[in-house]
Amino acid sequence: MGSISLQNVSKNFGGVTVIPDISLEIEDGQFVVFVGPSGCGKSTLLRLIAGLEDVSGGVIQIDGQDMTRTAPAQRKLSMVFQSYALYPHMSVRGNIAFPLKMEGADKETIDKAVNNAASILNLTDYLDRKPRQLSGGQRQRVAIGRAIVRQPKAFLFDEPLSNLDAALRVNMRLEISELHKKLKTTMVYVTHDQVEAMTMADKIVVLNAGNIEQYGTPLELYTKPANRFVAGFIGSPRMNFIEGDEAKKMGAHTVGVRPEHLSPSKTEGLWAGTVGVAEHLGSDTFLYVHVDDVGQITVRASGDVAFHSGETVYMTPMDGRLYKFDAQGQAI
Amino acid sequence: MATQQTQTAARLMMSPAVLLLLAWMLIPLSMTLYFSFQRYNLLMPGMEYFTGLDNYRYFFANPNFWAALTNTLVLVGGVLAITLIGGTLLALLLDQPIFGQGIVRLLVIAPFFVMPTVSALVWKNMMMHPVNGLFSFIARVFGVQPLDWFGQVPMLSIILIVSWQWLPFATLIILTALQSLDEEQKEAAGMDGAGPLSLFFYIILPHLARAITVVMLIQTIFLLSIFAEIFVTTAGGPGVATTNLTFLIYIQSLLQFDVGLASAGGIVAVILANIVALFLLRIVGRNLDA
């Protein structure tokens, strides 16, 4: 079983602090996603859990055991790398079998486990190929296969889909989610893509500059962002932020409202503005509206709405969908 | 980029190589340094005593030393001049479109792989022999008096042999550098109205400067210690006409058994080589993103 617990973990490289102080509990069997902008320390945090880097301070427990100083090989974790990191000189079979060979498993066990993993991942026909003969998606599956055969306590994924094209990415996302449902093993997944985070995670850790901004379920982050950073990072298109007098009228330093929570109208509403660009996607319509004294506001209306560039539009936030933040960016 | 464990392992894994090389360098070198201050002849065992700088004084006072030093410089300089100029021209030629380019390349490189004793003996006998050598044959065909190469121009003979061995090295490296020159840069210069000569002096030669410097330094280090070619052809003669520093020290140590004097010479040779090595290491170091 694989619960992971970080207590006051910190990391410096030379004189640079990448992670000041992080404590985090990951429960057994959960799918946890670390998300944040590039350079926020999410990959470093994953490598600390993996043991590929030493912590500068704090304790890492896996399954209740202190693993802070344990070598990566002994942590019983599996990792899927962004570059897939397949062994180029081994066949697919050799790649998947490698962790078991290192454990000293007998040939029969290895064959069984490899065939099993290959059938789960649709790799049976490719077992004797070399990695360079595979497509990106297939390589990704081999990397996952290599991770699952040794039945690790937890899987670590380091931006595994970022080298795939958009269509394949959606597919692999589903496959990984299904895999998690099937295996019920703890997964820790690093990405900068909040859509991946929202769709896959049981719980999301939003990281910024080495600090945890919020830790919660995708819906919690969406409906109750702890601060302006999370509010802005989660959700697409991005939340609109309004500062200054308009915000003060509502008793906050900043107010935020998501584009999908604004009802557009041709006749009346809280704010009035001029449509700059209207994007008609069919299922949705995005309006980029200039509002005097407020700035640009994005509106997402479902269906095809008949607004066009240059027209005046009135917008009203839906009930209870207005977020207020203080001067420090904390939610009020 | 790594954990404490890998760092420790790394240090452990480097240590055999580092310690062995350190021992290989320090132990003999400090012995040489020690001997160089001793009166020490292998023919008179048990008679060693400290003589201070006497060995160095004898060494520098010995006219053979100055002859050897001059010979060393002439040998190094002559070979460098031939191989660098010849190598650059040959590289420019081989960079052109040629029928059977690969084979020509192989032919040109081949001499570098011939062991020094073989090339020296083949040249001395079959090429430069005053009676039966190929050169004397060619000379007679043209009605010229054949040259007694090792009798009349011994140093030139050795320079030619050594140049034949090192010309491929210079050519190969300058050719490699030449091929890394951006084709578009040449075309741009052509558009700007540069003729072949100004193209060579303003674009190609500056691009090759580094490669030529590196070839020069590396060859100098090897050429300072030329030994086998002299050993099997002239044995340093006639007189000391072809005795270089390396050969002089060899004579003093293994033929005259004067350890002290030879060691003093060895230290001088080390200092000479180090001056060149310093320049080379600086170029290498600049290129190293470790």
Next chain:
Amino acid sequence: MARTISTRRKVIVSAIAWLIGLTLFFPILWTFLTSFKTEGTAIAMPPRFLFFDWTLENYQTVQTRSNYFRHFSNSVITAVGSTIIGLIIAIPAAWAMAFSPTKRTKDVLLWMLSTKMLPAVGVLVPIYLIFRDLRLLDTHIGLIIVLTMINLPIIVWMLYTYFKEIPVDILEASRMDGASLRQEIIYVLTPMAIPGIASTMLLNIILAWNEAFWTLNLTTTRAAPLTAFIASYSSPEGLFWAKLSAASTLAIAPILIMGWFSQKQLVRGLTFGAVK
């Protein structure tokens, strides 16, 4: 697009290049041809180029008179032996420098190269005395030690440049897969680096095979490799050109072939990365 080069120009340039190439190669070709002549034909004036009675006699004489094969095997043993021992010492060191570099790595590497630049005569006397006292003169082991040490810096250097090209991810993946450091090096790094290791090996066998300072000074008969054996033909009574040619042909043929395969490595290994 480059302008089309006129065929006439190409023919002229090719002719010049071939002429120079053949001239430079001629001494080797001449040695090869002479090895099939009788001693009489070998010194004949005017020289015979192709039309003579070809004979294999010299090759037989070289073997029966002077036990050529023993010197050949001495060369093989010392060149291959020193290269393999060098690789065993250098692979871990190069691993460490490439994948776990510290601030001092660069200095260590440069220092290692600097030992290669130490002139041999500077340490001739002590090495000779140490070898005499340890009874290593004229032994395979003695020669292997020396050749290993003088080529170790180049081996470390070349391996380092090859290892640098291997992505660290893959080594980390093996660590995650439960491989110990030893397993990581044996099962992952080494197989991936095989092309690099092979080229390093090739170049160092060539360098060791042709080494002609220590082989001449530290061996006499028993362990004498081909460099020293051929040198014995320099004495006046040994002036048998056809036999010299036969012995030389056998001595340079294998290395010439290896050398032709290792042109690129030659540049990398001997310029210490200063020319790319």
